[in-house]
Amino acid sequence: MKCSGIDALTGEAVEITAEGGAITAVEPLLAPPRGLRWLAPGFIDLQVNGFAGADYCSPETPAEAIGRSLEAQFAAGVTRIFATVITGPPEEMLAAMANLARARRELPFGRAIEGIHVEGPFLSPQDGPRGAHPREHVRPPDLEEFRRWQQASEGLVRMVTLSPEWPEAPAFIEAITSEGVVAAIGHLEATAEQIEAAVRAGARLATHLGNGAHAMLPRHPNYLWQQLAEDRLAASFIVDGIHLDAAFLRVALRAKGVERSVLITDAVAPAGCGPGVYRLGGQEVELHPEGRVTLRGTERLAGSALRMDRGVENLMRLAGLTLAEALTMAARNPARIGRVEHRLRGLQPGERADIVEFDYDAAAKSIRVTRTWLEGKLVYEG
Numbered sequence: 001m002k003c004s005g006i007d008a009l010t011g012e013a014v015e016i017t018a019e020g021g022a023i024t025a026v027e028p029l030l031a032p033p034r035g036l037r038w039l040a041p042g043f044i045d046l047q048v049n050g051f052a053g054a055d056y057c058s059p060e061t062p063a064e065a066i067g068r069s070l071e072a073q074f075a076a077g078v079t080r081i082f083a084t085v086i087t088g089p090p091e092e093m094l095a096a097m098a099n100l101a102r103a104r105r106e107l108p109f110g111r112a113i114e115g116i117h118v119e120g121p122f123l124s125p126q127d128g129p130r131g132a133h134p135r136e137h138v139r140p141p142d143l144e145e146f147r148r149w150q151q152a153s154e155g156l157v158r159m160v161t162l163s164p165e166w167p168e169a170p171a172f173i174e175a176i177t178s179e180g181v182v183a184a185i186g187h188l189e190a191t192a193e194q195i196e197a198a199v200r201a202g203a204r205l206a207t208h209l210g211n212g213a214h215a216m217l218p219r220h221p222n223y224l225w226q227q228l229a230e231d232r233l234a235a236s237f238i239v240d241g242i243h244l245d246a247a248f249l250r251v252a253l254r255a256k257g258v259e260r261s262v263l264i265t266d267a268v269a270p271a272g273c274g275p276g277v278y279r280l281g282g283q284e285v286e287l288h289p290e291g292r293v294t295l296r297g298t299e300r301l302a303g304s305a306l307r308m309d310r311g312v313e314n315l316m317r318l319a320g321l322t323l324a325e326a327l328t329m330a331a332r333n334p335a336r337i338g339r340v341e342h343r344l345r346g347l348q349p350g351e352r353a354d355i356v357e358f359d360y361d362a363a364a365k366s367i368r369v370t371r372t373w374l375e376g377k378l379v380y381e382g
């Protein structure tokens, strides 16, 4: 496979050659033709609960539906996801993970499911921080349950989001971190000391910072400042223009720096579909015409209908980032923070040939994905 374009992270016009799933050569184009398109490493979404009608939290979602959801994400420039399973009854969470592992094995491009992110069930039981996670299934961290997840998912669990407010949290974080699984904190009502203890135990990411929180907080101290101030914590952000207002986003990005910030969608099944009612595990969610997704019959946000290419645009428009900075948050940082091998160095020889090609309109701050390759294989052309 060969492609040429402007590497959006370096600004250089290049020709890329890939073989056997990996980039083998990147040559500078000495006389770049006019109208070259742009190239970037394929986007990595560390938190996606479903897409294009497929619900990753349901054990019954057929592999074909998961396959279609992956194809819909390829069209948004995504090449790797951490399929996300949220709080539910233990046996249902296990069955959902087994279902995802089976789909990964059976689908032709199943390898796009890089791993599983378990968000919950070890979260805050409080209204507000708990968000859309069902209270009756929230429980304290349990390493035995984590082991059952790994067994059911064939070792696919690569990230766990939990709240540091549980006394069991530091020991749990230390144990999973020592096995190479990323510990993230979120949906929390934790003190400064509890957050500090979680970070000392190995937690490295604040999940969708600014969401999964109380509507009202004491101005200071509070757990948002604490996570913003903690330099050892990276942070993920849902940049759909709904979950976070532009001022918070800008300030949070300055506090973390682009290098410690990750774009996620936190998308749910209705993403990429029309307004209506959909499943999220054992609950019903509703996609409204203006793009909000709520637990049905409530005003509580329950994930998003965001796609990664729109998230990249929103980072440029709402937060004033450059194209290269926005792409760094969509491709390189999630690789580093999610420990995705052979995806850390950008478009370089030896890296996986996960590549997205797109048109870029600098004035409109918009991108349009034209082709996507997964391990050198064309998986989207539009």
Ligand SMILES: [Zn+2]
Binding pocket: 119, 131, 186, 187, 208, 212
């Ligand atoms: Zn969440």
